[in-house]
Amino acid sequence: MEFRLIDRIRAHTAQQRDDVKLGIGDDAAVLAVPAGQELVVAIDTMVEGVHFPRGTSPEDIGWKALAVNLSDLAAMGATPAWALLALTMPRNDAAVTADFVDGLATGFFELAQSWRLALVGGDTTSGPLCLSVAVHGFVPPGQALTRSGARAGDIVLVTGTLGDAAAGLHLLQRGEHEAALIGRLNRPTPRLSAGLALRGQASACLDVSDGLIADLGHVAEASGLGAHIDAGLLPLSPSMLAMFDDEQARMFALTGGDDYELCFTVPANRVADVQADLARIGCGATRIGRMVEGAGVQVLDANGEPMAISRKGWDHFAA
């Protein structure tokens, strides 16, 4: 690069943390894990043309690359602390300029700062546009939320609404624009506060990144159970229902990816309390089904009959 890329990114970092003993600038960062906490780590990669369409603004790309990672920490009930950014960018691309890098950093740090997260290092290489972010957070020992703790009879809930990001992408591909839906696609809000509130409450938890059926399937499998979803209970946003008929909206909610809501399970007698706790932090949560003996995820219609669903959710390796 003819401009000093690392310095450009570094110029945006503002977050100072006492637990960063040595940040960007040496061969590696030196970090102090707080006494009595477990370290929770995750990494996610976003590739242009796969995870975001070419033409997405650099601010949105920077935000989303961090958001999808923070969502993984949220799903574990972890408090975020540090991140690493591996950035690959084309060398000879008129769209990738110093301004583009400033835009990426602006979006990234807008989200980072709201969670006091420090960027402590990374890597910079040339190639097709791609961002890999690794995040680190903390949980008290043994309190991480996992996929494997659901019990038969537990109620399945989701935060917020489902399907909006997939609906937004569908509109983009048709050359249409609807600000709320495209905002859900490009600027997902990681449910970190909800994840913290669910510590000690949820028996299992994950974030919905590949589609509800696929993701709830992971909880079912890890917990050695099956799951039933009541199609009529899916939380659908007014924005989506204004643009699509009910059936299409339900398909987006069941199989669309990129929502980054939390899907979690709670013993039936705890549901109302947990919903009240989440409401207190401004997070809606809707009961959508239950865990059952058996295996797999079934979607039930208004009569409790299984519905045939063709596409289980986004699969990177499907034809």
Ligand code: ADP
């Ligand atoms: P090295 O060759 O020793 O790996 P680099 O030149 O790749 O060092 O990086 C120098 C410093 O800049 C390191 O502290 C590294 O973590 C940081 N860094 C490199 N790229 C990025 C990036 N995209 N974002 C944040 N920090 C970065």
Ligand code: MG
């Ligand atoms: Mg080195």
